Amino acid sequence: MPLEITAEDVLKKLNFCEHCGFCRSICPIVEVENYDESVSPRGRKTLFLALMKGELQPTIKLSEKFYKCSTCCSCAYKCPQGINIGEVSLLARQKLFELGMVPDTIKRFSNAILEYKNVYTADNASRNDWIMYTDADVKIKDSADLVYFVGCVTSFSGMVQTIAQAVTGILNYLNEDWTVLKDEWCCGHPLVLAGALKEAKSLAEHNIKEISSVGSKKVVTGCPGCYLALKYEYPKLLGRKLNFEVLHFTEFLNNCLEKERLKIPRLDVTVTYHEPCELSRICGIVKEPKNVLSSIANVVYPENNGSYFCCCGGGGLLKVTYPSTAERISKKRFEVLASTNAKVITTACPTCVQTLLQVASSQQNGRRVVDVSQLIAEQIGLM
Ligand code: SF4
Ligand code: SF4
Structure with a gap:
């Protein structure tokens, strides 16, 4: 780490x-x-x-x-x-x-996160507005067993707000006692990537206070960057252990499948899987999303699978500092994924979905790019 x-x-x-x-x-x-x-x-x-x-x-x-x-x-x-x-x-x-x-882009980006508490320079009071666009029943509670930490990209980017709809639909389907935070801030991982560790600390303190205030002992997130921040970066930044467990949503889904809490009808199409760098290579969550996918679909993996898979171009703040470099990487990655001939390209990260969708329009040929959570929610009839 x-x-x-x-x-x-x-x-x-x-x-x-x-x-x-x-x-x-x-x-x-x-x-x-x-x-x-x-x-x-x-x-x-x-x-x-x-x-x-x-x-x-x-x-x-x-x-x-x-x-x-x-x-x-x-x-x-x-x-x-x-x-x-x-x-x-x-x-x-x-x-x-x-x-x-x-670079100036990094100074502006870091200052904006500290001012707005999100990576989109949006009014943070509108962070939970995605709830208005979901069919799922989302209640913001004073106390709950589990917190769904949504993350900036899923909360604010219209391209991937369907991930929040999928996750919340599945949590309701499983009768979990869960909530989103009243005042979630950026997890701080983008500031860690910028090199701004002291600045990231203030965001970590706030989010921990929010999670503690609802008394939850479990936090799930669909975003690998938030997962990395909450699970590994917060204890290092703050110099103390946290009193809640952190799970990526694919770990949560895999646990549910293993305990037979979820039964999902199989899909009749072939899918491929793009491994998010932060989830797979950095946090070691490799088998869980693959288990979930193989339980519902025929999965074909692209070349250089395993440790050698290529980044989608969306990591390391490359899209902030060098967007054209990021785009060239994304196009190459999309071509490799498309060469599997799978009709559905899946991944387990809102930034990867967003990045691949941004280059997919011209090359899509009827292919979909979706998060694993969306595929599961669709298969159990929640979307
Ligand atoms: S791969 Fe070779 S050149 Fe690159 S860091 Fe390792 S030892 Fe050095
Ligand atoms: S972009 Fe290149 S140098 Fe940077 S972490 Fe990836 S492989 Fe290593």
Whole structure:
């Protein structure tokens, strides 16, 4: 986990770099940036070492090299020494953010999250407005056994608000005692990605206070970024254990299937699955979404499945800092997923759904891009 490492740990590891370049072969940035060594994982490693040794001065131009990384962490799986350049990028961002040496887009983005408490510069009082557009019965309670932490993207992006409809419909179907928070704020993970750790802390404190106020011991979220924040980043940022369990919604669904709380009719079409980097490679939630999918459909996986799957381009704030780089990655990823000939492309992340949908319109050919939760809700007749 990125926040569990220190600059010293990383520097020690980097000493074992053999300069072999295996990491270049898997990094999604390399090909779409014309094999520019300075934004390849190996190049970032060289720049980071020079920065830490004082051989390079911290500048905004230098910081751009570390923000042009989707923090997908696939390089760590190719490296014979297990070096994770995603962690290197995050450490460099933290150092450069503290010095104010970051791109303007990052400064504006971070300030806006702190001001608006969401990533969309929307009035945060309208965060729960998605409830008006769902058929599910959503009650905001003073106390509940379970909190559904919706996340900024699902709450505000019309493209993926159907995920909230699916999750809440399924929670009602299972007779869970659940609620959404009265005043959810951005989880803070985007600030961690920006390098703004101190700033992320204030958001973490607020959300924990909100969760504690309803007395819930379990939090579920459909967003891998929120999951990573709540489960792994909050305890590190705040230096204390939290008194609630955090589950990604696919873990929750898989538990329900294993306990036979859910019986879902099988689908008559072939689906494929795009693994979200933060859920799969970073948090290790790999088998749960796949179990859920294989219990209801024939699943074909794209090439480079497993640890070597490619990022959709939506991670690491790449869409904020370098949208055209992100789009080139997304198009390539969509082509790979489409080449499976599956009629339905599934994933388990609102940002991945949104990112793939943004490039899908011209290449869709009747294919759908949906979250696993939507597919399940549809199959049990909730949507
Ligand atoms: S794969 Fe690992 S050892 Fe090889 S260049 Fe990349 S970081 Fe260094
Ligand atoms: S984390 Fe991903 S984008 Fe960043 S250097 Fe490694 S492979 Fe490339």
